[in-house]
Amino acid sequence: MNSAIHASTVEATGKAAAADAYVSVMTALAGSFDALTPAQWDLDTECTGWTVRHLAAHLLGAQEDALAMPTVLWRRVRGRRRYPHLSLLDAANQVQVDDHAGLSAAELCSAYRDNIAKVARRVATFPRVLAGLAVDKTMAPGNVPLRLGCLFNVIYLRDAWMHGFDLAGATGQPRAATTADALVLGQIMRDTATAWGDGPAVELVLAGELSGTWQLGDGDPQALLRADGIELCRSLSGRVAETGIATVSGDPGLAERLGAVRILF
Template identity: 35%
Template structure:
């Protein structure tokens, strides 16, 4: 049976109630990978410049820690202004997260992630959706203005799972740890493709994405002028701006292929 082609613009945005399930599934998948790492893995460099696996997990702990305690974001941004004046608010804040846990062991980081991450997700799920919708992420991070939806609702429904998911991919790439994919990975990938479609101004393109998180998707409307074939995870990695690992193959109009190759999505 042929795989149906789904218009990427028709993908439904993850609801707040569904987001908690997806977020919790990603937390468990990430925690399982962290627990599988041996001592040598924690010092491996990652796709995030200057960060080891250990630094990346420290950042993730800090992210979830802030969800029920948003004042920590402000504290870290202020600290970063003095320590890292060359960085923007978001990057400086992320660096502060890493620095705060500079002395923590890998065992401590795994324990903290397993405790703090579920608590952070639960805290957001208790906030009424209209309130999350009204709170702008750009009030804290100016970079939030570049998001498809500048709101805490978007953070809860999309970005929490996406950021954690991509860092799980980063850790797998850095250490060789097995990347186990299930249904929730497809849901995260679908939201990536929806955001790609929302920002797409080029001609119609067909995306043939292989692997458990893949499928056939149409960007734009009308007959596609170019077809992209790639593993879904490789394409997600590419859209995030990370260095390519798998091959992206384009067939069709060269200008459309170049536009699709240059497309990016916020992670």
């Protein structure tokens, strides 16, 4: 009996579930930031050009974006003007970092922790009429408009969650597991299935901290693939070129195809 979860059947994350997940993810991050030594704040991360301090500034900025829609839009306007060589989202993220350049590590930690309950409440009560507003024409899975509901319920949550792994990798601190791990991994696999499209079906076994068995594509799997769950997420986000996806059986070209898939984080 095939126990794989068909990734395309994973339901979109609703605002109530997202709000609960934010509390778990952000509380874990706040604890990790509080535990940093002064020297660790200046360590480089896997995010190009960012130190740990920059990472914290970005995450604080993401909280502020979730709390005020005009902030989201204004940062995108400034990002487009200031960083025309970057994507709209990357440019806005860099503006988040710029906006908090003057804060100390202690101030970043305090502000981030103070915002956790506010963000969760905002996400849980976000008006449906605003959730449908598009902030970019093509950035959502399937090359469709990225809407505020998806940005808040999925992308900002996934981004904060993945930065927990970035922080652990940069500092050597263990990353605290969160109650949102399964939900966010499901989001990721759902969007991966969208990006995979109508290609040949594959069964993917994830091992390690993020484990499970998933199917991408419809029909009988044409390959059985295996990967470390964290490394797959790093690949899907564009953090690494070497995916570590192994072909257990079937067409090895499908492992290469999965290694080329990228989704929005």
